[in-house]
Structures are given as C-alpha cells and as structure tokens.
Amino acid sequence: MAFIRSYICWLNDSQKIQFTDFENLIRDAEFKRNRELSPLALEYLDLQRPLLRYTNFISLRSTLIRMNIFLQKEVMDISGLNQKGFVGFVNFLEALGLGKSTIEVALIYLRKYLEWLGDIKKITIEFEKHLPKARYSYIKFLSEDNKLFLKHIGTTLRPSTCSDYRGSLVWINKFLVEKNISITNLNRSEVEIFLQWLQSKQFSILHRRKIIINFRAYLYWLNDHGSISYDPSSIIKSNDFPKRPLHLPRHLPREIDAAIIEKLEKSTDIHHKGLLLMRKTGLRIGELHSLKFECIRKDSAEHFYLKVELGKLNSERLVPINEKIVALICEIQNISIANLKIKNKITSVPENLLIDSFGKHANYTRLFVAFKEITRDISSAEKIVPHRLRHTYATELLSAGMSLTSIMHILGHRAIGMTLRYAAVVPETMRNEYLLAIERINQVYKIPKIQKPVPIDEDINMKDFILVLKKIQDNPKYNENKSKLRLILKRMHRLQSEIDSIFLKK
Numbered sequence: 001m002a003f004i005r006s007y008i009c010w011l012n013d014s015q016k017i018q019f020t021d022f023e024n025l026i027r028d029a030e031f032k033r034n035r036e037l038s039p040l041a042l043e044y045l046d047l048q049r050p051l052l053r054y055t056n057f058i059s060l061r062s063t064l065i066r067m068n069i070f071l072q073k074e075v076m077d078i079s080g081l082n083q084k085g086f087v088g089f090v091n092f093l094e095a096l097g098l099g100k101s102t103i104e105v106a107l108i109y110l111r112k113y114l115e116w117l118g119d120i121k122k123i124t125i126e127f128e129k130h131l132p133k134a135r136y137s138y139i140k141f142l143s144e145d146n147k148l149f150l151k152h153i154g155t156t157l158r159p160s161t162c163s164d165y166r167g168s169l170v171w172i173n174k175f176l177v178e179k180n181i182s183i184t185n186l187n188r189s190e191v192e193i194f195l196q197w198l199q200s201k202q203f204s205i206l207h208r209r210k211i212i213i214n215f216r217a218y219l220y221w222l223n224d225h226g227s228i229s230y231d232p233s234s235i236i237k238s239n240d241f242p243k244r245p246l247h248l249p250r251h252l253p254r255e256i257d258a259a260i261i262e263k264l265e266k267s268t269d270i271h272h273k274g275l276l277l278m279r280k281t282g283l284r285i286g287e288l289h290s291l292k293f294e295c296i297r298k299d300s301a302e303h304f305y306l307k308v309e310l311g312k313l314n315s316e317r318l319v320p321i322n323e324k325i326v327a328l329i330c331e332i333q334n335i336s337i338a339n340l341k342i343k344n345k346i347t348s349v350p351e352n353l354l355i356d357s358f359g360k361h362a363n364y365t366r367l368f369v370a371f372k373e374i375t376r377d378i379s380s381a382e383k384i385v386p387h388r389l390r391h392t393y394a395t396e397l398l399s400a401g402m403s404l405t406s407i408m409h410i411l412g413h414r415a416i417g418m419t420l421r422y423a424a425v426v427p428e429t430m431r432n433e434y435l436l437a438i439e440r441i442n443q444v445y446k447i448p449k450i451q452k453p454v455p456i457d458e459d460i461n462m463k464d465f466i467l468v469l470k471k472i473q474d475n476p477k478y479n480e481n482k483s484k485l486r487l488i489l490k491r492m493h494r495l496q497s498e499i500d501s502i503f504l505k506k
Helices: 004-012 029-033 040-052 054-073 083-095 100-120 144-154 161-179 190-198 205-224 255-267 270-281 283-290 323-341 362-377 389-401 404-411 418-427 427-444 463-474 477-505
Strands: 296-298 304-308 317-320
Touching: 040 054, 040 100, 054 083, 054 100, 083 100, 100 161, 144 161, 144 205, 161 190, 161 205, 255 270, 255 362, 255 477, 270 283, 270 323, 270 362, 270 389, 283 362, 304 323, 317 404, 389 404, 404 418, 463 477
Parallel strands: none
Antiparallel strands: 296 304, 304 317
C-alpha cells in the first residue's frame, strides 16, 4: 500500500495526474466513512491546494478530517479546544495506529490551521503550549496577488529564490492582518511600524534584510500592475535595510587541516574520498554531490580541468586540476563502479560520480554525516563544518600568491567582493605585500646621500705617475699618440708643481 501511495504521489507531483479519491488508501475505516468538513476547513483547504505538493495537501486534509471526527465524538466545537482536548486528540491518533512521526506532522498541520483561524478569522485558540512548532512552515496563507507575483517571478528565478519570496510574503501578510493595515494605502509611518515589528521577531540581520528587499520588490510589482498608486521607493528607503554583517571566511588551522586530510586519505569510503576532492578543489558540498561521472575535461594543451555543474549561483565552471587530483577522481570512479558491481547494477557508465555502497547516488545528508565522523575526535575552538574546507582551499591559494581574480573564477564567485574577504584572513600575505610596497615608496622618494670628501693624504705626489707616462711615451707601440702623451705630461708637471706649492706653504 505504501508503494501505491508513493506512486500516486509521483503521478500527481510530476505527471500532473490528479486523484480526487486518494484518501481511500488510508487504512482506518472510520476516516473513510466520515469525510465531512466544516466550511472554514474547506475554505482553508482551497487556499492551500495550489501551494502544497499533493502529498502534503493530502496529509493536511487527513488531519482536518480526523480532527473533525474527534470533535464530533467529544461533542465539542473547535473554538473550545483546551489542554484536555489536545491530549485527547493525540490519544485518538495513537488509537488509530499512527506512528510518532506521523502524529507530530499532523499536529504541525493542525497548528498552522489554528494560526490561520486566529489571524484571518479572529477565532482565538490557545495552542502554543500544546502543539509543536514546524522548523519550516509547510502551510502558508497567501493572497491572490501573492500567488500571481510568485507565478510571475517563477519564470525567471530559481525555485529556492521563489521559496524565499514566499516566506517573506507570509510574514508581510501576518503583519498586515495583525495591524489591520491595507497594502493598497500603505504609507511611510506604517512601514516604520513594520520595520519595528520585524525587529521584535528577533530574526537575524540577513533574514530581516531579505524580507525588506522582497517586500520592496513585491510593491514594485504591484505598482507596475496598477494595484497600488504610490511609489514604493517613497515609503521603503535605502537606509531601512539593516547593514549586512561582514563575516570573515573561517579557514581551518594548519594542524586541524592536516589531520582531516590524513584521515580522508586513509579512508576508502566513497563519501570521505568525495570530501577529500572537495578540499583539493574548493567545491561547495552541493557541487560535489552534483558532479557527473565524466567530470574531467582536457584542453588542446593536455591540461586537466574539473567540470563543475550548475551550483549555488546557477553557473558552471572549469576548475584547473593537477595529475594528483586526476588520480583521486579516477580512484573515486573505480570505487563507484565497484559499488555498482556489488549490487549487480553495472550496465553502463553511471551518471553521477559518487555512488555509495548501496549502488545509488550518494546521499547528500550522508556527506555531512561522513564529515562529522572524520572530525569527531578533532577539537577546535570553532565548529568544524564541511564548508570550511572550501575556505581553507581559497586561503591556501591566496597565501601561495595567486591573484584574487583567478581565485574568484576558480571558486565560482560572480563578484570580486566575495573573494576579497579572503584577503583579510591571510595576514602574512598582507604583511609581505605591505613591506614590499613601503620599500618601493621609499625608493621613489629616496633623497640621495652626499658623499663625504675623501681625506687627502699630504704625502701623495704624482712623480710616480709621471714616470710611468714617460715610459709609455718612449714605447714605440704608442708612437701615434706621442703628441697627446706629451701634452698630458705637461699638464701633470703643472699640476704637480701646484700641489707642491700648497703643501709646502702649509
């Protein structure tokens, strides 16, 4: 039955084949008999249907139906739920044979429904102490304009970016409903209230900044489509955005880096070999996971490159590699093929580089677990995470003298400002460049030193030099220059007499 459910979910999500009677696959008979829902629950489901994956929508509907059955049994209205009622509902779900994780998911869906009742329908129910909080909001209330906006940006932006916009719109709507403010007539004073309200939620600076940026983009879209008449730039100003904190890249100390590399090199696990490749090439962990089996490229000069697929910034690149890294990649390829042979799955060259011992594409989460295994016995003042391998690689290149522009292209940065952060964590490089610059400056502005006069020896005379010149003059070899030598000798005699007169007077 679970496989049938999964297959139908896939048909709904990927092939867009809708099943209206999917709940028949759920086993409890009472659920099948009683599917009546209140008008409020039906309205909420209609709002959530276009926003949720089919499996999530079915789980939401199942939760609301079971809550309705429980309320009917207890002869209770949903507005009268209290601590006893929530405990009774959990016991009711356990009696149906649902697992612990399934019950927890159901309570999260119930919490979101009750939040909607309180925010939109003004039906206040105390549930904070009785229902778990979701780390990620599965169910979000969005207006029709919100949906059109998300559909519009979905044509040009990545799904993850659209998800960020969706989350921001949820908080914006929550504020507007809570303060009873209409976005059509939004003014500057109300925006200032929003900024204060947002700060009270104790979000990080980056999260608040993202929500404000997305809010302004949404207002611009509304203005372009004639839904609002005011200029968004007049009510959301540039100084409303919190200053972005400048965090330095956290490279690993040399002794910790060496210990991690040693452990990774000794291991034969495919995940550890992948992490070693990540350390040697500066890949992000998502880029490592997405590497294709045939990822090595060669140019006309027989130089090797690693082909990195679309990554965080939605761009692919070629990373130069040496023969040692080529050998490491070949070793990973051999391990992957061996893992496929063990499971009798080897039919052709696999699509992905990392194939685990089960003959499947290595699990993304398993890479984090493998890194944690390697660093478990290594103590560090700061938390050691896989991304620090990338920071260490970049810092190592900068310390070795590579230019920032080259490092920018290797790391896949789109702006030099992202790479400039690494310059701040290589003090020895900065110091060497500073001393060299100071030396050059001193050479440009250097004042020539005045040479001290050489003290004259009072015993110096030119008689010996005159005798040498006379011998040269008598040499037949210099017959052509005899006249010149004669003139020089006359000058030397005159100079000698002047020197003698000076010293004799003294």
